[in-house]
Amino acid sequence: MGHYSHLSIEEREDIMVWWKNHESISQIARKLGRNKSSISREIKRNGWTIIGVAHLCYRASTAQRKTDVRRQACKKRTLLDDPNLRARIVFLICSRHFSPEQIAGRLHLELSYAPVSCSTIYRAIHSGKLDCELPGVQSVRRRLRHRGKRRHTKHLIERRGKIRITHELIERPKEVADxxxxxDWEGDTVIGKAKGPRLVTQVDRMSGYLVGGKAASGSSADVNVAIQQALRGEVVKTITLDRGSEFARAAELQEAIGVSIYFCLPHHPWQRGTNENTNGLIREYFPKGTDLSSISDREIEAVYNELNLRPRKRLGWKCPWEVYHHQTLHLL
Incomplete structure (x- = not known):
């Protein structure tokens, strides 16, 4: 089977001259070495009629322009062709702190098809093609959460004092691990300035749903108060903590809440990995050394809510709030 090539502008100019001289389609096809059906289709598709004139009119420049328009219309639409989608993606990255993968996954979940892939979003970001949606000379790439960098926290030395624990992790019911x-909650605190207030974080293992707030200090008494306030009204079956001194009064907390509290092994943060990962996300908003006394409860609540509404890959691109409350939201 021979390779078909589109008519060139030069060929269209020849067709225009010969057609104007009333040469037949067969004659024109023979001169150009083309199939006569190609010439017939070209004239019918790109020619036009004039009232009272039986012969179709044909002009090379008009035919070429019509062809170019049709080709452009047939091109596959990309991310950059839809200004609404483009602006929405930039908003989700810059204001909601979604990753490109979370955006693509959530679009597929809500729309039942994938209008744009994760790799397409990344290509648009790194090429600077989304920067036009931001004022001034700002870069969307600089607004990505990690900017391509990750912290490494291996080989940290535990310098905190030992505490009296309530239950070892090995005693925890096996269904919690599933x-x-x-x-089933995992808990910890996020430190701001030394000896200042701390953020209490409690994360549900199944959904990743986050509750918590600000403790007046890192003392075990203040942390206990903040944990009880955070879990009030929530479903609580177990709590898993690390061995930090802020949990020295875990026995009192266990009695107050009425559920068993389990402790990870020393230097095993992955045993409460859901909470550890969530704390890393919180650090993007409140870096180490932040004066938490200057941060209002409303601001902290807004950050926790934003994280609860962020789609998660392991949840099939649902967000923690949806899984925890068994409801569906429209996030986009």
Whole structure:
């Protein structure tokens, strides 16, 4: 089977001259070495009629322009062709702190098809083609959460004092590890300035749903108060903590809440990995050394809410709030 090539502008100019001289389609096709059906289709598609004139009119420049328009219309639409989608993606990255993968996954979940892939979004970001959606000379790439960098926290030395624990992790019910139910929480605190207030974080293992708030200090008494306030009204079946001194009064907390509290092994943060990962996300908003006393409860609540509404890959691009509350939201 021979290779078909589109008519060139030079060939269209020849057709225009010969057609104007009333040469037949067969004659024109023979001169150009083309199939006569190609010439017939070209004239019918790109020619036009004039009232009272039986012969179709044909002009090379008009034919070429019509062809170019049709080709452009047939091109596959890309991310950059839809200004609404483009602006929405930039908003989700810059204001909601979604990753490109979370955006692509959530679009597929809500729309039942994937209008844009994760790699397409990354290419548009790194080429600077989304920067036009930001004022001034700002860069969308600089607004990505990690900017391509990751912290490495291996080989940290535990310098905190030892505490009296309530239950070892090995005593925890096996179903907790399966993440098949709501109500198994992992807890920790996020430090701001030394000896200042701390953020209390409690994360549900199944859904990743985050609750918490600000403790007046890192003392075990203040942390206990903040944990009880955070979990009030929530489904609570177990709590898993690390061995930090802020949890020295875990026995009192266990009695107050009425559920068993389990402790990870020393230097095993992955045993409460859901919470550890969430704390890393919180650090993007409140870096180490932040004066948390100057941060209002409303600001902290807004950050926690934003994280609860961020789609997660392991949840099938649902967000923690949806899984925890068994409801569906429209996030886009």
């Amino acid at each position: 993440r098949q139910r709501i109500g």
